[in-house]
Amino acid sequence: MVHNHVAIVYYFKATREYQFLSQADIIHAHDNIKTDLNKYALTTVFCELIDRTELEQANPYLFQILIDVLNGIDRTTQNGNSYYFWFLLRFLKINGFTPDLARCKICQTDSPQEQVRFSLVNGSFSCNKCSQQEPTAVTAAAATIFYLRKLQAVSIKNVESIPIAAERECEMLLIAFLQYHIEETKYLKSIKFRNQVSIRNVVSRDAKK
Ligand SMILES: [Zn+2]
Numbered sequence: 001m002v003h004n005h006v007a008i009v010y011y012f013k014a015t016r017e018y019q020f021l022s023q024a025d026i027i028h029a030h031d032n033i034k035t036d037l038n039k040y041a042l043t044t045v046f047c048e049l050i051d052r053t054e055l056e057q058a059n060p061y062l063f064q065i066l067i068d069v070l071n072g073i074d075r076t077t078q079n080g081n082s083y084y085f086w087f088l089l090r091f092l093k094i095n096g097f098t099p100d101l102a103r104c105k106i107c108q109t110d111s112p113q114e115q116v117r118f119s120l121v122n123g124s125f126s127c128n129k130c131s132q133q134e135p136t137a138v139t140a141a142a143a144t145i146f147y148l149r150k151l152q153a154v155s156i157k158n159v160e161s162i163p164i165a166a167e168r169e170c171e172m173l174l175i176a177f178l179q180y181h182i183e184e185t186k187y188l189k190s191i192k193f194r195n196q197v198s199i200r201n202v203v204s205r206d207a208k209k
Pocket of ligand 1: 109129
């Protein structure tokens with residue numbers, strides 16, 4: 001998969017099975033993504049997610065956020081994970097599954113302590129005082145909820161201004177929630193690839209210690 005942003009011009013004729021491409025210009029080649037395996041793996045997830053869940057009509061907003069995250073990840077000197085989480089939150093929202101991270105769904109506190117139980121079926125959490133038992137609930141640190149809540153509220157320009165927290169847990173929670181609700185996302189090769197790359201990163205980081 002090559003992540004070039006291209007402009008194409010073609011002449012559409014409904015009776016023709018293949019269309020004639022008259023022009024293709026590369027707008028942005030994203031060279032840093034191509035040379036960084038972690039960044040490459042993240043952007044592969046975006047492209048496959050969009051490809052697998054594509055609707056018949058074009059979605060200009062989704063296309064724009066894809067371009068924005070590709071540019072953000074290409075430019076960042078960080079590992080790109082914050083853009084990854086930001087994109088997953090937006091993608092969930094577009095598909096009608098915005099997680100409710102504002103407050104405990106039982107006692108309404110907006111500042112839970114230590115750990116929460118996040119319900120995959122409801123997309124909301126209960127704090128450790130209420131800690132509702134529910135078969136699809138997963139345990140997450142309160143810090144993970146605070147981080148994702150902030151990330152959900154910012155535009156892409158401010159993604160890097162929020163200190164990143166509990167990266168592995170953010171990813172597990174968002175992917176579990178996504179896969180619980182959107183059938184097509186359960187079998188993405190790119191998510192498997194991304195996991196292999198991130199395990200490799202952890203192993204090589206530990207080896208350097
Ligand atoms: Zn509560």
